[in-house]
Structures are given as C-alpha cells and as structure tokens.
Amino acid sequence: DTGVSQNPRHKITKRGQNVTFRCDPISEHNRLYWYRQTLGQGPEFLTYFQNEAQLEKSRLLSDRFSAERPKGSFSTLEIQRTEQGDSAMYLCASSPKTSGGLNTGELFFGEGSRLTVL
Amino acid sequence: AQSVTQLDSQVPVFEEAPVELRCNYSSSVSVYLFWYVQYPNQGLQLLLKYLSGSTLVKGINGFEAEFNKSQTSFHLRKPSVHISDTAEYFCAVSAGAQKLVFGQGTRLTINP
Numbered sequence: 001d002t003g004v005s006q007n008p009r010h011k012i013t014k015r016g017q018n019v020t021f022r023c024d025p026i027s028e029h030n031r032l033y034w035y036r037q038t039l040g041q042g043p044e045f046l047t048y049f050q051n052e053a054q055l056e057k058s059r060l061l062s063d064r065f066s067a068e069r070p071k072g073s074f075s076t077l078e079i080q081r082t083e084q085g086d087s088a089m090y091l092c093a094s095s096p097k098t099s100g101g102l103n104t105g106e107l108f109f110g111e112g113s114r115l116t117v118l
Numbered sequence: 119a120q121s122v123t124q125l126d127s128q129v130p131v132f133e134e135a136p137v138e139l140r141c142n143y144s145s146s147v148s149v150y151l152f153w154y155v156q157y158p159n160q161g162l163q164l165l166l167k168y169l170s171g172s173t174l175v176k177g178i179n180g181f182e183a184e185f186n187k188s189q190t191s192f193h194l195r196k197p198s199v200h201i202s203d204t205a206e207y208f209c210a211v212s213a214g215a216q217k218l219v220f221g222q223g224t225r226l227t228i229n230p
Contacts, residue, residue, distance in 0.1 A: 033217065040222075040223070041222060042122075042124075042222050043162070043220045045217050048216075048217055055216075091161070104150050104167075104169055105150050105152075105216065105218050106150075106152065106164065107162075107164075109154075109161045109162040110161055112161055
C-alpha cells in the first residue's frame with residue numbers, strides 16, 4: 001500500500017495561467033475526494049467521485065475548476081485562468097468501502113499540492 | 119447540512135499535562151465522527167473515529183474521544199501530552215457517509 005499520491009507537490013504560476021493537479025488514490029478505494037485548505041483553516045470540500053462518477057460538487061467551486069476521474073482510478077483537478085485567491089493547498093483523499101459494502105466517509109489523505117498564484 | 123465547531127483555535131499546555139480539545143457538531147441525521155492530526159508540513163492523519171458502538175473511542179498516540187449524542191459533542195483528550203503532540207487537530211463529521219465536513223482546527227502547542 002503506497003498511500004495516496006499527489007503531484008506536483010508545489011506549483012507556482014502567474015495569474016491567468018492554467019494548472020492541473022493529479023491524484024493517485026489507494027488502489028482498492030472506490031471514492032476519491034478533493035479538498036482545499038488555506039492557512040489556518042480546515043479542509044474545505046470541493047468535489048468527490050465514486051468510481052468514475054462525480055457525485056457532488058461544492059457550490060463554492062467556480063466554473064474555472066474541473067475535475068475528472070476517467071477510468072475510476074487516478075483523478076485530475078484543473079484550474080483555468082488562475083487567480084491569486086486560488087492560492088491554497090489542494091488535498092486529495094480516497095475512501096474505501098467497509099466489509100459490509102458501505103462507505104463511512106473515513107478519508108486517507110495525500111500530502112497535498114501547494115499552489116501559489118503570483 | 120452538517121457543521122462542526124471547534125471551540126478553541128489555540129490551546130497551549132505544558133508537557134505532561136492533560137489536554138482536552140473541544141468539538142461540537144450539528145446534524146439532522148446519524149453521524150460518523152473523526153479526529154485528524156496535521157503535523158507541520160505533513161498531510162492529515164487519522165487519530166481516531168467513532169462509527170458505532172462504545173461512545174469512548176481510543177486512537178493512536180494515547181488519544182481518546184467520547185461521543186456524546188445529547189450534547190452533540192466529540193471532545194478529544196489525552197492524559198499527558200508530549201512535545202511531539204504539537205500539531206493542528208481537526209474534528210470532522212460525516213452524515214449519510216457522503217463527505218467529511220471539517221472544523222476550523224485547534225492548534226495544540228506543548229511548552230516544556
């Protein structure tokens with residue numbers, strides 16, 4: 001078990017540029033989540049997938065944000081036309097089914113991808 | 119919709135003293151409750167979880183938490199803290215097993 005892997009770990013970009021983050025979840029986990037965390041705050045939910053289906057998207061997520069999980073394995077989060085307010089740590093997490101076939105919401109987090117928009 | 123309130127943004131304690139980090143939640147349905155810890159420059163790590171059964175749950179590093187349904191609380195405790203416990207602690211709730219909603223975090227600082 002190699003855990004949840006995210007890359008790049010750090011990204012510095014200029015305002016207006018597009019950026020893409022990749023997340024590789026724990027292989028047997030069926031759910032994948034994206035959160036955003038700013039300094040001194042708790043993680044804020046962005047979106048989540050069950051297998052390849054995107055089941056929920058936060059209303060806080062503008063149209064500039066898009067996430068995909070094309071084959072139900074890895075996921076990408078793209079931010080178009082970045083703004084300085086997008087500077088944050090972007091966290092990916094995956095979640096397994098229990099032996100009873102349910103998801104409890106327990107998350108296994110990656111190290112995060114830190115975005116700085118200049 | 120569920121929400122989580124961590125009542126203290128910062129908690130300073132002396133080494134080997136006991137500590138309690140407070141967490142209250144609101145939800146109209148049954149919940150699962152979690153505490154995560156984030157050490158400096160690291161990702162979030164699960165400390166403990168309440169899914170069902172005994173309301174007193176034990177986690178890693180000597181931490182425990184008690185689920186109190188009537189007070190909608192899930193306070194985290196440790197009888198004797200160590201310098202290495204310095205970190206940010208997050209309480210989180212999952213209702214209907216959809217997504218975790220996190221509190222704002224409590225920064226625990228251990229002084230020698």
